[in-house]
Amino acid sequence: MDILVIGGNRYFGKRLIANLRDSGHRVTVLNRGSSPAAFPGDAGIERLTADRDDESALESVLAGRSFDVVVDQVCYTPRQAVVARRVFAGRTRRYVMTSTVEVYGYEDSATPVTEDAVDLASVAVDTELPWDEPEFRDAHYGEGKRQAEAVFAADGSPFAWTSVRVAHVLGGADDFTGRLDHYVRRIGAGEPIAVPAVNHPATYVYVEEIAAFLAWAATADFTGPVNANSHGPLTTADLCAEIGRQVGGGRVAFREVEVGEVSPFSFARSYGMDNGRAERLGYAFGHTGEWLARAVAETVGARNAEAR
Incomplete structure (x- = not known):
């Protein structure tokens, strides 16, 4: 074409x-x-x-x-x-x-x-x-x-x-949004993650x-x-657990915010999509569990390369 x-x-x-x-x-x-x-x-x-x-x-x-x-x-x-x-x-x-x-x-x-x-x-x-x-x-x-x-x-x-x-979207050493890198940086430094008091998962x-x-x-x-979207919604805790596993630094600390700015990928309302139509049309999406570690590794690698 x-x-x-x-x-x-x-x-x-x-x-x-x-x-x-x-x-x-x-x-x-x-x-x-x-x-x-x-x-x-x-x-x-x-x-x-x-x-x-x-x-x-x-x-x-x-x-x-x-x-x-x-x-x-x-x-x-x-x-x-x-x-x-x-x-x-x-x-x-x-x-x-x-x-x-x-x-x-x-x-x-x-x-x-x-x-x-x-x-x-x-x-x-x-x-x-x-x-x-x-x-x-x-x-x-x-x-x-x-x-x-x-x-x-x-x-x-x-x-x-x-x-x-x-x-x-997650993954890639060239992720220009800096959203996942926000977590990599803060967790690596032992800084708390700001989240809403009620924090919903997302796709x-x-x-x-x-x-x-x-x-x-x-x-x-x-x-x-x-x-x-991939199958398997993720919470902020899911993202942080994988980042913590890869960068170390001990327990991930969350700080609940009633009013004010929270971290990216933390949501005060539900943010999930149903991909059933795409699958009925013939496209098979994977599961977040299949690629989350890779996505985090790419972001961690990019930050480490920048620090060198």
């Missing part, structure tokens, strides 16, 4: 690109070119440079081009989704948007949520909000993704569409697994949202 990936220069995006290329697909990557390319010039990846927020620039760089599939790694706002619907109408038959568990920001369920917990037809879309302001966009990350999904799901879509709602996915799932979703034919 001819596959266009928008974004994808880092973390699981670059693994997705390598996966698609190694599977024999013709891969083109479109991004702003503001950071070093994930692959050298001879890696068999075509590159296009444009700001995805600039509709005229997109139209120009894509003139005369079409793709079997577009995988959009960096659609964060409904405004970006509106532009994408216009620009890629007639240029692709399938559009895969990388979304997030954060779209379930208003749902709090004791059981893992299914895709229909969000009725996209009832989501209010407001493209006039200050989505171009980084602070606003970051503060409304889940809502931006939620509204972007609603734009793609609206009637009259010019292409088949799916959103992959990605669980919290996770290994960095290599989500890249493989996105590659699979790109070449499938289902539509609509799909949850992407």
Whole structure:
């Protein structure tokens, strides 16, 4: 297939690109070119440079081009989704948007949520909000993704569409988020971990697994949202126990916080997804127990390398 990936220069995006290329697909990557390319010039990846927020620039760089599939790694706002619907109408038959568990920001369920917990037809879309302001966009990350999904799901879509709602991603020495490293650093130093008074488990996915799932979703034919997460929810205590085992330092200490900032991956509400739809469609996810030690080892290794 001819596959266009928008974004994808880092973390699981670059693994997705390598996966698609190694599977024999013709891969083109479109991004702003503001950071070093994930692959050298001879890696068999075509590159296009444009700001995805600039509709005229997109139209120009894509003139005369079409793709079997577009995988959009960096659609964060409904405004970006509106532009994408216009620009890629007639240029692709399938559009895969990388979304997030954060779209379930208003749902709090004791059981893992299914895709229909969000009725996209009832989501209010407001493209006039200050989505171009980084602070606003970051503060409304889940809502931006939620509204972007609603734009793609609206009637009259010019292409088949799916959103992959990605669980919290762990693993990789190149994890730029620093969230797991937060625990590695504090536990290694014997510092307490700040958690909510009631701390709920959440669903996770290994960095290599989500890249493989996105590659699979790109070449499938289902539509609509799909949850992407490994089996086996994890608690903050689960993460800390494995980190403590690998870095030592004695017992992990938790500090309950009633009001104020808590550590990443500690949640005052339920944050679990049900991956049953993906499995019914034919994808078999692994279990967190199969990869958690590896994910932690990669983060610990990266920190040790940085310290040397």
